[in-house]
Amino acid sequence: MSVITEEEKTNHGGVVEEKPRRWRLNSPLSQVTLMGFVCFCCPGMFNALSGMGGGGQVDPTAANNANTAVYTAFTVFGVLGGAFYNVLGPRLTLAAGCSTYVLYAGSFLYYNHHHHQAFAIVAGALLGCGAGLLWAGEGAVMTSYPPPHRKGTYIALFWSIFNLGGVIGGLIPFILNYRRSSAASVNDATYIAFMCFMFAGVLLSFGILPANSVVRDDGSRCSAVKYSRASTEFAAVLRLFLDKKMLLIVPAAWASNFFYSYQFNNVNGLLFNLRTRGFNNVFYWGAQMAGSFAIGYIMDFSFKSRRARGFAGISLVAVIGTVIWAGGLANQHGYSFDNLPVKKLDFKDSGKDFAGPFMLYMSYGLLDAMYQSMVYWLIGALANDSMTLSRYSGFYKGVQSAGAAVAWQIDTRKVPLMSQLVINWSLTTVSYPLLVILVYVFVKDEADAGDVSGNKV
Numbered sequence: 001m002s003v004i005t006e007e008e009k010t011n012h013g014g015v016v017e018e019k020p021r022r023w024r025l026n027s028p029l030s031q032v033t034l035m036g037f038v039c040f041c042c043p044g045m046f047n048a049l050s051g052m053g054g055g056g057q058v059d060p061t062a063a064n065n066a067n068t069a070v071y072t073a074f075t076v077f078g079v080l081g082g083a084f085y086n087v088l089g090p091r092l093t094l095a096a097g098c099s100t101y102v103l104y105a106g107s108f109l110y111y112n113h114h115h116h117q118a119f120a121i122v123a124g125a126l127l128g129c130g131a132g133l134l135w136a137g138e139g140a141v142m143t144s145y146p147p148p149h150r151k152g153t154y155i156a157l158f159w160s161i162f163n164l165g166g167v168i169g170g171l172i173p174f175i176l177n178y179r180r181s182s183a184a185s186v187n188d189a190t191y192i193a194f195m196c197f198m199f200a201g202v203l204l205s206f207g208i209l210p211a212n213s214v215v216r217d218d219g220s221r222c223s224a225v226k227y228s229r230a231s232t233e234f235a236a237v238l239r240l241f242l243d244k245k246m247l248l249i250v251p252a253a254w255a256s257n258f259f260y261s262y263q264f265n266n267v268n269g270l271l272f273n274l275r276t277r278g279f280n281n282v283f284y285w286g287a288q289m290a291g292s293f294a295i296g297y298i299m300d301f302s303f304k305s306r307r308a309r310g311f312a313g314i315s316l317v318a319v320i321g322t323v324i325w326a327g328g329l330a331n332q333h334g335y336s337f338d339n340l341p342v343k344k345l346d347f348k349d350s351g352k353d354f355a356g357p358f359m360l361y362m363s364y365g366l367l368d369a370m371y372q373s374m375v376y377w378l379i380g381a382l383a384n385d386s387m388t389l390s391r392y393s394g395f396y397k398g399v400q401s402a403g404a405a406v407a408w409q410i411d412t413r414k415v416p417l418m419s420q421l422v423i424n425w426s427l428t429t430v431s432y433p434l435l436v437i438l439v440y441v442f443v444k445d446e447a448d449a450g451d452v453s454g455n456k457v
Contacts (some may be wrong), residue, residue, distance in 0.1 A: 025207070026214050028145040028222065032154050034207050035141045036161025038094060042101040042134065042203030044165015045194050046127075049105060050367045051166065051264050051281040052173055052186065052274075060265050062117045064412040066107070066124035067261070071405035073128025078397035079237045080256075081136030082390060083229060094137040094205035100130025101198040109191035128401075135397055136390075137208065143380065143389040144211050145222050149300075151380045152373075156296025159373055163292070166285025169194065174278030186274065189307045232393070241394045245382055248438040252375050253399035255427035260404065261411040262420045263364045267328075270335065271357050273344040280347075280358060284365035293370035306381060310439035313374050318432040320370065324363045325425040331360050332421050337414055371428065378435060 023030055050067065085093045100123075107123035110116075146154035173186050173195045213221040240246040268277050268284075299313045335341055345354045379392050410420065 014298075015232075021379060024215075028147065028154070028210055028214060028216055029157075031141060031145050031214055032158050035138060036158045038098065038201050038204045038208070039134075039138065039158070040165035040168075041197045041204060042098045042165075043131070044162050045164045045169045045197045045201075046101055046104065047163075047285065048169020048172070048281055049194055050260065051088075051109070051170065051284060052277050055401060059275060060269060061412060062111055062115075062120050063108075064261070064265070064408045065117060066104075066120040067408040068122035068405050068412070069121050070104075070128040070131065071257075071401040071408065073125045074129075074131050074401040075398050075405065077132025078135060078401055079234050079394045081132035081134075082139075082233050082394065084133050085136045086229075087141060090137050090140065090208045090210055091206050091216030093133050093384065095202050097130040097132070097137065098198065098202040098205050100127045101201065102195050103127070104211070105191055105194040105198055109188060109195070112186075112188060112191065112317055117234065117275075124234065132397075136394075137205075139390050139393040139397075140211070141208065142376075143393065145214055145276055147216060147218075148384055150373060152296040152377050153374055155376050155380075156292045159292035159296075159369060160289040163285045163288040163369065165197070166288065167282050168276050169197070170281030170283075172278070174275055174282065177275045177278065233391070236391050237394050237398065240391065243440050245438060246392065246395050248434045249375065249379070251427060251434060252371075252431035253396045254403035255424070255431055255441075256372050256375060257400050257404035258407045258427060259364070259368070259424040261407045262424055262446040263361065265411055266363050266417050266420065267293035267364070271341060271345055273346050276347045276354075280361050283358070283362040287362045287365035288369035291366040292373045295370040295373045296377075299374065305381045306445045307439055307443050310378060310381060310443050311436065313377065314432055314435050314439065317370050317374050318429075321367050321428055321432075324367050325421070325428070326361070327360050327363065328421055329355060329425070332418055336417050378438060378443070381439075 020444075025031075025034075050063070081093070081097075084096075088096065104123045104127040107120040110119050142155065142158060173190045176189045176193065177186055214222045216222065220401075268280055273281060295313055295317065298316060299309050301309075302312050303309045345357060345359070347354055375396070379396060380389065382392060383389050
């Protein structure tokens with residue numbers, strides 16, 4: 001039982017009240033932090049596994065087909081996940097979703113010995129279903145728990161913890177395969193370590209509280225996300241394809257996971273040896289942490305006007321993105337599927353030849369975080385109603401997953417590398433002016449929009 005000091009008490013009409021503690025489990029900060037660690041353990045480790053190129057295998061075909069199954073199922077369950085959230089609540093929804101990540105990593109442990117794709121593809125489809133559940137729970141937390149005027153900061157906090165999973169996940173294959181500089185596939189211990197972290201995510205998910213149990217520091221309760229029936233949600237999200245706001249976001253949503261297959265398989269996977277891929281991923285996901293904090297600051301604090309902050313964020317990401325993709329174009333001129341490097345780069349042995357491609361790959365991680373955090377902020381600026389925001393998020397994740405499913409098959413079919421780069425660069429470039437129009441027409445400053453802070457305790 002905690003002891004309350006006199007300094008921690010206030011008196012209002014004879015009623016003694018406790019001052020809210022910053023690190024209460026039922027505070028938005030604690031819940032968003034815990035949600036970050038759930039994603040650290042599950043999608044964070046999944047990202048590290050994917051970032052190895054081909055799921056850590058010498059032949060990326062199995063991983064490409066498994067990822068296609070992941071994102072195809074996710075396209076549907078990204079929308080339907082809310083219906084399960086209604087029935088199961090946050091804890092069971094998240095736990096069920098997290099458990100599928102463990103199975104997915106286990107399928108590659110099996111593939112390491114038997115080289116049968118079927119298990120990996122089925123596990124990928126199940127992961128797509130589970131990811132829909134997990135991100136429905138994550139969407140409920142991230143759209144309704146943070147204070148409305150600090151959404152960018154909370155997104156940055158979540159994104160940084162989440163991507164710390166990629167950093168630690170990159171260290172796992174790096175350390176466990178350090179002395180295997182000529183190895184083609186990661187060892188069993190790598191997949192077992194991923195599975196252990198993912199199972200920890202299952203356990204952590206039971207610490208997520210329902211919205212009506214979360215109390216902000218100003219005494220307001222968070223508004224609970226209440227998803228409709230699956231059919232209602234699916235119809236509502238489909239109607240968003242006629243919504244002008246969402247149509248302006250479609251290119252950004254499609255592009256936001258489209259570049260992963262190119263970056264993971266055809267930059268990290270083709271240019272670097274096994275242990276160096278893990279080394280690179282530490283910095284790829286570390287750069288994401290820096291990028292999310294940088295763009296979060298710009299989107300929350302750069303100008304008093306919310307619209308001005310939106311324009312500033314889009315402009316900054318557009319300039320940085322153009323520079324990075326131009327660097328990618330210069331790098332891509334050096335190799336192709338028909339002209340692969342004779343010897344793969346090693347972080348210890350390749351000297352100055354390693355530096356340029358390494359900096360490029362790390363910069364791709366920086367851009368990814370800045371780009372996606374910017375889009376999430378823009379979606380959050382379109383409304384304060386949790387139901388509306390959850391549908392916007394479902395639409396975004398659905399389009400994003402459909403794009404990713406196509407991208408992994410493009411790589412499987414060995415579309416020329418230069419074509420893949422040009423497609424990725426074009427998709428992100430097309431999205432910037434459309435996002436500027438979105439801010440100009442639909443984003444209102446806080447004083448005009450009015451912030452919904454929830455119900456007082």
